[in-house]
Amino acid sequence: xxxxxxxxxxxxxxxxxxxxxxxxxxxxxxxxxxxxxxxxxxxxxxxxxxxxxxxxxxxxxxxxxxxxxxxxxxxxxxxxxxxxxxxxxxxxxxxxxxxxxxxxxxxxxxxxxxxxxxxxxxxxxxxxxxxxxxxxxxxx
Numbered sequence: 693x694x695x696x697x698x699x700x701x702x703x704x705x706x707x708x709x710x711x712x713x714x715x716x717x718x719x720x721x722x723x724x725x726x727x728x729x730x731x732x733x734x735x736x737x738x739x740x741x742x743x744x745x746x747x748x749x750x751x752x753x754x755x756x757x758x759x760x761x762x763x764x765x766x767x768x769x770x771x772x773x774x775x776x777x778x779x780x781x782x783x784x785x786x787x788x789x790x791x792x793x794x795x796x797x798x799x800x801x802x803x804x805x806x807x808x809x810x811x812x813x814x815x816x817x818x819x820x821x822x823x824x825x826x827x828x829x830x831x832x
Contacts, residue, residue: 693785693786693787693788693789694787694788694792695784695787696782696783696784696792696795696799697781697782697783698781698782698800698803699780699781699782700779700780700781700782700803700806700807701773701777701778701779701780702773702777702778702779702780702806702807703775703776703777703810703811704810704811705772705776705777705778706754706755706771706772706778707754708778708810709770709778709780709806709810710754710757712806712809712810713757713768714751715729716728716729719736721809721815722802722805722806722808722810722815723736723802723805723806725738725739725819732747732748733745733746733747733748734746734759738824738832739819739820739821739824739825739832740821740824740825740826740832741821744761744762746759746760746761747759747760749765750767754770755769755770755771756768756769756770762791762795763786764784764785764786764787764795765784765785765786766782766783766784766785767781767782767783767784767785768780768781768782769781769782769783780803780806782799782803784799798825801825801830801831805817816831817832818831
């Protein structure tokens with residue numbers, strides 16, 4: 693098993709970033725076509741039709757958000773940046789060796805779209821079920 697770690701600096705404050713991660717509307721704006729919460733489970737629906745029920749493991753408002761994600765552990769850590777923005781660290785633990793390359797690249801796609809939405813109110817995804825990650829589209 694492997695661990696992925698990415699850091700991202702955002703101009704947006706931790707509260708704004710936390711809301712994007714932890715609300716259905718926020719996740720729908722940058723991560724999945726639909727990602728609604730029922731109880732402590734997020735029901736993800738992706739452009740290619742894939743679904744996943746993700747258990748929320750830990751939430752500390754404006755600081756941490758942890759969840760089970762495709763049988764791995766994902767941790768988002770938020771820290772206020774000097775300029776009033778946010779330094780986000782994503783840690784994805786227990787990624788299988790066979791999935792590592794795809795998952796590693798996938799997080800770049802998700803995180804860059806998070807930045808586009810949070811800082812520039814722009815969704816970079818194409819929202820076309822015929823142009824997804826499965827067909828080699830980075831803007832899935």
